[in-house]
Amino acid sequence: MDEHHRRNQIFSIIAVACLFLFLLSMHLYADDYQIRILNNIALFIILAVSYNLINGVTGQFSLEPNAFVAIGAYTSALLTLTPAEKQMAFIIEPIIWPLSVIHVPFFLSLIAAGVVTAFFGFLMGFPVFRVRGDYLAIVTLGFGEVVRVVANNTQTITNGPLGLKGLANYTNLWWSWGIAAFTVFYIARLVRSSYGMAMKAVKYDEAAAESIGINAFKHKMLAFTTSAFFEGIGGGLLAHLITTISPTLFTFFLTFNLLIMIVAGGLGSITGSVIAAVVITWGGEALRVVEEPIRLGFIEIPGIPGMRMVLFSLILVLVMIFARQGLMGTREFTWNGLFRKIRAWTHRTAKES
Amino acid sequence: MDFSLIAQQLINAVSLGSLYGLIAIGYTMVYGILRLINFAHGDVMMMGCFFAFYGIMIFSMPWWLSFPIAIVLTAFLGILIDRGAYRPVRNAPRISALITAIGVSFFLENLGLVVFGGRPKGFPRPEIFGGIYTFGDIRFLGLSIWVPLIALVLLSGILFLVYRTRVGRAMRCISYDMETTRIMGVDVNRIIAITFAAGSAAAAAGGILWAMKYPQINPLMGIIPGLKAFVAAVLGGIGNVVGAMLGGLILGMAEILLVAIRPDLSGYRDAIAFGILILILLFRPTGLMGEKLPE
Amino acid sequence: MEFFTVRNLTMKFGGLVAVNDFDITLKKGEIVGLIGPNGAGKTTVFNMIAGYYAPTSGTIHFQGKLLNGKKANEITRSGVARTFQNIRLFTELTVVENVMIAYHCRLRSTFLGAALRLPLYRREEKQMYEGAMEFLREVELEDLSREQAGSLPYGMQRRLEIARALATGPQLLLLDEPAAGMNPNETQDLLQLILRLREKYRLTVFLIEHDMKFVMQLCERIQVLDYGTTIASGTPEEIQQNERVIEAYLGEG
Numbered sequence: 063m064d065e066h067h068r069r070n071q072i073f074s075i076i077a078v079a080c081l082f083l084f085l086l087s088m089h090l091y092a093d094d095y096q097i098r099i100l101n102n103i104a105l106f107i108i109l110a111v112s113y114n115l116i117n118g119v120t121g122q123f124s125l126e127p128n129a130f131v132a133i134g135a136y137t138s139a140l141l142t143l144t145p146a147e148k149q150m151a152f153i154i155e156p157i158i159w160p161l162s163v164i165h166v167p168f169f170l171s172l173i174a175a176g177v178v179t180a181f182f183g184f185l186m187g188f189p190v191f192r193v194r195g196d197y198l199a200i201v202t203l204g205f206g207e208v209v210r211v212v213a214n215n216t217q218t219i220t221n222g223p224l225g226l227k228g229l230a231n232y233t234n235l236w237w238s239w240g241i242a243a244f245t246v247f248y249i250a251r252l253v254r255s256s257y258g259m260a261m262k263a264v265k266y267d268e269a270a271a272e273s274i275g276i277n278a279f280k281h282k283m284l285a286f287t288t289s290a291f292f293e294g295i296g297g298g299l300l301a302h303l304i305t306t307i308s309p310t311l312f313t314f315f316l317t318f319n320l321l322i323m324i325v326a327g328g329l330g331s332i333t334g335s336v337i338a339a340v341v342i343t344w345g346g347e348a349l350r351v352v353e354e355p356i357r358l359g360f361i362e363i364p365g366i367p368g369m370r371m372v373l374f375s376l377i378l379v380l381v382m383i384f385a386r387q388g389l390m391g392t393r394e395f396t397w398n399g400l401f402r403k404i405r406a407w408t409h410r411t412a413k414e415s
Numbered sequence: 416m417d418f419s420l421i422a423q424q425l426i427n428a429v430s431l432g433s434l435y436g437l438i439a440i441g442y443t444m445v446y447g448i449l450r451l452i453n454f455a456h457g458d459v460m461m462m463g464c465f466f467a468f469y470g471i472m473i474f475s476m477p478w479w480l481s482f483p484i485a486i487v488l489t490a491f492l493g494i495l496i497d498r499g500a501y502r503p504v505r506n507a508p509r510i511s512a513l514i515t516a517i518g519v520s521f522f523l524e525n526l527g528l529v530v531f532g533g534r535p536k537g538f539p540r541p542e543i544f545g546g547i548y549t550f551g552d553i554r555f556l557g558l559s560i561w562v563p564l565i566a567l568v569l570l571s572g573i574l575f576l577v578y579r580t581r582v583g584r585a586m587r588c589i590s591y592d593m594e595t596t597r598i599m600g601v602d603v604n605r606i607i608a609i610t611f612a613a614g615s616a617a618a619a620a621g622g623i624l625w626a627m628k629y630p631q632i633n634p635l636m637g638i639i640p641g642l643k644a645f646v647a648a649v650l651g652g653i654g655n656v657v658g659a660m661l662g663g664l665i666l667g668m669a670e671i672l673l674v675a676i677r678p679d680l681s682g683y684r685d686a687i688a689f690g691i692l693i694l695i696l697l698f699r700p701t702g703l704m705g706e707k708l709p710e
Numbered sequence: 711m712e713f714f715t716v717r718n719l720t721m722k723f724g725g726l727v728a729v730n731d732f733d734i735t736l737k738k739g740e741i742v743g744l745i746g747p748n749g750a751g752k753t754t755v756f757n758m759i760a761g762y763y764a765p766t767s768g769t770i771h772f773q774g775k776l777l778n779g780k781k782a783n784e785i786t787r788s789g790v791a792r793t794f795q796n797i798r799l800f801t802e803l804t805v806v807e808n809v810m811i812a813y814h815c816r817l818r819s820t821f822l823g824a825a826l827r828l829p830l831y832r833r834e835e836k837q838m839y840e841g842a843m844e845f846l847r848e849v850e851l852e853d854l855s856r857e858q859a860g861s862l863p864y865g866m867q868r869r870l871e872i873a874r875a876l877a878t879g880p881q882l883l884l885l886d887e888p889a890a891g892m893n894p895n896e897t898q899d900l901l902q903l904i905l906r907l908r909e910k911y912r913l914t915v916f917l918i919e920h921d922m923k924f925v926m927q928l929c930e931r932i933q934v935l936d937y938g939t940t941i942a943s944g945t946p947e948e949i950q951q952n953e954r955v956i957e958a959y960l961g962e963g
Contacts, residue, residue, distance in 0.1 A: 123510050193696050196452045196513055200645060201696060204689030207642065215682040252825035256814045256838065263800055263811050269762065270798035272782035273791070275815030275878050284821055314638075318521055325514055368533075371525040378518035382511050383503040392802065 070397040104238035106339040110323040112292035118330035120285040121265025124202035129209040132312035134175035134297025141171035179294025225308025233303035334390030419552035430559040432667025433566035436660035437621030438644035441614025447654035454516035457641015458523035463489035463619025493615025527634025538626040719768035746935035791880035801860025809842035812877035885917035
């Protein structure tokens with residue numbers, strides 16, 4: 063189907079190599095703060111792209127990522143803590159068997175986080191996809207709250223409000239960016255496959271999709287479970303990046319951040335989600351200046367803590383009012399598209415001169 | 416469980432339930448007309464509390480002046496939100512309106528954190544509401560009696576507005592068919608503004624009562640009551656004002672009952688609402704008094 | 711075994727009886743028309759057959775299997791495809807993608823296999839593409855395969871929707887007002903197209919149409935609905951002379 067297949071493959075390999083070299087140089091020369099931002103960016107790419115699969119590609123507007131990330135984070139953390147550490151941490155009530163004795167390497171804990179979260183997503187999907195639209199949003203939001211309440215109350219599994227502390231700092235640039243690259247690769251391929259087309263068909267017109275034999279419920283479930291799998295892995299990475307987790311970490315606030323990203327990037331565009339995750343995570347850091355005092359000569363303007371979130375929520379509303387399609391709409395980056403643009407541009411400049 | 420304990424819990428349940436009901440009225444009215452879940456509704460309620468709080472603390476107003484002013488200001492805030500955020504996306508896909516509502520909700524919460532500060536503030540409880548009454552073994556706060564009474568009065572007012580006035584008739588027309596109503600010469604935007612005003616006023620009243628009950632306020636206080644009130648609205652049949660109050664009462668009962676029967680599970684109290692929500696959507700998506708859910 | 715049989719099909723919305731005791735039997739390879747004034751319940755019949763409405767009562771059998779209670783997608787996969795009165799294409803996808811999607815329900819690749827582009831999926835994708843182009847040639851849209859479906863003119867969208875329905879591999883094709891909005895030339899082309907497709911794919915066609923000339927030329931049998939009730943059925947000649955049919959139509963206009 064594509065006459066430029068070989069060329070595009072080569073460019074993709076070059077792009078990956080560039081990313082690798084960039085990360086290597088950051089790994090060698092960047093300070094802790096910069097590395098943390100880079101890790102955050104990768105993490106948000108994973109979360110935003112997988113969130114977009116269900117909300118943007120399949121068009122099922124849901125608000126549960128904080129629940130999935132929480133499940134993934136707890137699963138992974140409980141598996142990497144050693145039995146001795148767990149015994150120390152659970153001071154109010156001891157942790158239940160078999161969690162008390164299991165201890166697995168980081169990578170396995172991430173896989174487990176993905177699988178367990180996907181399983182929860184699968185179970186959630188049955189009641190959740192009986193409704194659509196606004197109701198879907200509220201029910202999934204409710205699930206997020208329920209997961210948080212449960213995490214707060216199941217002392218023998220999650221250590222309740224105390225949370226889990228002193229996790230090993232496993233998440234480094236290679237883990238976070240490696241998994242981010244895989245997530246983008248996998249989901250982009252999925253979206254281009256006929257399963258992805260069927261998901262889009264469900265988004266555009268569910269009745270028409272059913273009329274050509276597409277089981278809408280099944281495809282919603284596939285998208286939801288896949289999304290949960292990657293959100294869960296993201297949760298595992300998050301837990302071993304900040305090394306302390308507790309139920310308060312997984313409020314709707316997290317979902318809101320992801321929502322801004324997928325909306326600003328364009329609901330349905332993987333490219334848009336990636337760009338938005340980078341820009342907003344980075345921009346969020348850059349915007350810290352508004353929360354710190356600024357000195358202009360002799361005058362000192364006091365910083366306003368919390369101002370960033372005010373700005374972000376304002377941005378979300380403004381995007382909805384003035385630029386509903388977001389940055390990319392439902393378009394995607396492709397090498398062919400890029401070369402077409404370049405050719406058109408050179409053609410135009412050649413004509414003008 | 417003896418009689419006095421049951422009576423005590425019943426009073427608590429009715430009081431809590433009417434608060435959910437009051438907040439739910441705003442959801443149900445806006446949803447009935449615009450098919451929009453006004454995510455910011457709980458935060459509008461929070462703003463009402465802060466208006467009342469500052470009326471008393473900064474402008475030294477007596478409560479009987481500060482509370483009505485706060486309610487009026489909140490009504491205007493509701494109109495402002497509709498005008499500034501919801502009206503521009505009126506003809507956009509419904510999901511855009513929902514995202515806008517989530518944005519407005521976060522905006523109010525974070526603006527509250529910046530302007531009011533995150534630390535909880537003690538909310539004054541006027542003497543008339545604060546007294547403790549005793550009947551035999553039953554002891555309750557005067558507020559617990561006031562809340563259902565005030566709720567009843569406000570509910571009657573809103574029912575009057577919806578079913579006995581021209582504005583109310585226009586509201587009901589819009590909920591059937593906005594375009595036709597517009598063609599019939601009704602100023603649709605004005606009617607919608609009035610709906611937001613009425614719903615926000617009810618929320619402010621509910622919020623102030625809530626604030627006196629607990630008695631403290633903070634910028635994030637609207638989230639949980641807001642969500643629960645939404646569940647109450649769905650439970651009662653969204654779009655139905657009486658249903659919203661009924662849903663609120665049932666939800667209040669369910670919560671108090673859980674805590675009374677199984678105190679060890681009281682940590683799960685906030686999850687009940689969503690448990691109920693999932694059950695309704697599975698088994699009776701129309702709610703108790705509602706019509707068929709829109710697709 | 712009858713090819714397709716509907717018995718006592720009834721649909722009530724609240725107190726309103728939209729379709730009352732509808733019966734029909736189709737033999738394999740027939741082209742049968744369903745006509746009647748606006749609001750007679752024709753589309754409701756289609757929606758029940760295709761699984762969009764659950765009938766209040768009655769049975770629908772297709773090749774000996776009961777269709778009632780099956781979901782729309784299952785009915786399509788059992789060999790009954792449909793088009794819609796108000797064309798429902800995936801307007802933001804390309805023309806060829808619209809037809810390719812219709813192959814998806816018969817895909818053998820698994821979810822993982824497709825996302826990872828395993829050899830089986832790559833083969834199947836090629837088949838999907840080539841099959842879709844084949845159907846586009848059939849409806850003379852192959853040159854526009856990369857256009858956005860929503861950008862096509864009306865008549866072409868109708869043909870694309872037929873191609874999409876065909877790609878699900880149906881034996882029974884339900885067409886809901888296929889000629890609506892077409893000019894006389896387009897209508898004639900459509901007539902030839904339907905006849906050609908029936909021969910080539912051994913289709914049975916059941917269609918709703920308001921264009922009487924088109925129906926009379928194309929259909930071998932016609933059934934007439936009025937207020938949800940069958941008032942006549944027979945050959946086009948019989949229908950044209952039927953008093954009750956003339957009355958129903960005159961009463962309307």
